[in-house]
Amino acid sequence: MEKNFKVAALYCFADLKHYHQLQKPLRDLCQANGIKGTLLLAKEGINGTVAGSCAAIEALVHFITAQPALQEPELKYSWASKMPFHRMKVRLKKEIVTMGVEGVNPLEIVGTYVEPEDWNVLIQDEETILIDTRNDYEYVLGSFQGAIDPRIKTFREFPEWIAKHEGDLKKKKKIAMFCTGGIRCEKSTAYVRGLGYDQVYHLKGGILRYLETMPKEKSLWWGECFVFDERVSVSHGLEECGRELCRACRYPLNAESKLSPHYEEGVSCDACYNTRSDADRQRFRERHKQFQLLKSRAMHSYQER
Structure with missing residues (x-):
């Protein structure tokens, strides 16, 4: 391709x-x-x-x-x-990645960066607690072996999760965090360091750099990595995985998902069908028509350049 x-x-x-x-x-x-x-x-x-x-x-x-x-x-x-x-x-914007906590500044304090080639050793250490700082729907597609899923919907919920799991964090000597491209971990490690934890680490360049540089046979990553664009997800070597997004709820879909009787392009999928009314679905149909028109115009404009 x-x-x-x-x-x-x-x-x-x-x-x-x-x-x-x-x-x-x-x-x-x-x-x-x-x-x-x-x-x-x-x-x-x-x-x-x-x-x-x-x-x-x-x-x-x-x-x-x-x-x-x-x-x-x-x-x-x-x-x-x-x-x-x-x-x-x-x-x-007020923040380039929204945590919603005043005074968190990665320019002043941040976790220790870990290169992809050194990441496996850190996360296999029994004294390391490994935390996926992404949203729950991203974790579902793939993550690192042994990673904790905080089950957050947005990054704003992360500080509350940390507060509730203080006991778990103190059981280990090291805290390792990761995210898609690295930016969330700039904030999350700065926040945790500010709480008094010293041995805080994060994956430099995020999952994307790990998947780009780490050979699949040596990788500790399972599944796919969600990305916030029309590719939806990528795998090792940053290869596209062929998924699509449900336009109603943004849940990632594969070929099998689209066989469901609840799936209608731009309107609904199994994950959201029962949460929407008929009026909602009609509104989404109209929106999808406009979306398709916009996409066609955008591609035509690009091809004329």
């Missing part, structure tokens, strides 16, 4: 006092080059995932890294067989 779209996932914590001034030039650059995806700007830095042609993504990364405060972002590249986004958004 030919992969024509370069995907860039990036973040950088920085003291970005004038972040609002970057919104327009970033949006203009992306629109001029056919880049789609989402970039978040806040006083604490930049975060986002975007896709486009190789030249377009290179131009964007050059612009971002030319900013004095953003010269060394955490940056990961992959490829997609089709454009994984339908529009471009550059948003101003």
Whole structure:
């Protein structure tokens, strides 16, 4: 399968006092080059995932890294067989990853970074407690062997989970955390370090870098890694897994899921059918029509470039 779209996932914590001034030039650059995806700007830095042609993504990364405060972002590249986004958004936010706790600053205190090649040794240590900081629907698709699933719906729930499991954390000498690309763990390890825990570790580059660099035969990862774009999930080597999202509830679907009588594209699936009314489903049908139209226009516009 030919992969024509370069995907860039990036973040950088920085003291970005004038972040609002970057919104327009970033949006203009992306629109001029056919880049789609989402970039978040806040006083604490930049975060986002975007896709486009190789030249377009290179131009964007050059612009971002030319900013004095953003010269060394955490940056990961992959490829997609089709454009994984339908529009471009550059948003101003209070946080680039929302935990909702004041005073958590990864620039001041953070966990110890662990390279993918050293990760297996750490998480197999009997003195290590391993925590998946992602949302519950992401864990369902795949995780590291032995990882704890906090069963959170959003990252805002993570501090409460930590508070409730203080006893479990103190039973082990080391706390290891991981997430998709690394950004949640910047905040989660900073938060836990701030509570007084010293031996706190996180996977540098997140799951994506691990899957990119770790040979499958040596890997301790099971399943797939959920990603927040139209690829839905990737496996070792960052290969697409062929899943789709239910447009009503964003639950990841495979070929078997789509055989259910409750599945209707853009409207419902097994996971959400009984939680929606007939009026909801009719509204989703209308929304899906608009979505298909937008997707068609976006692809036509890109092909004309």
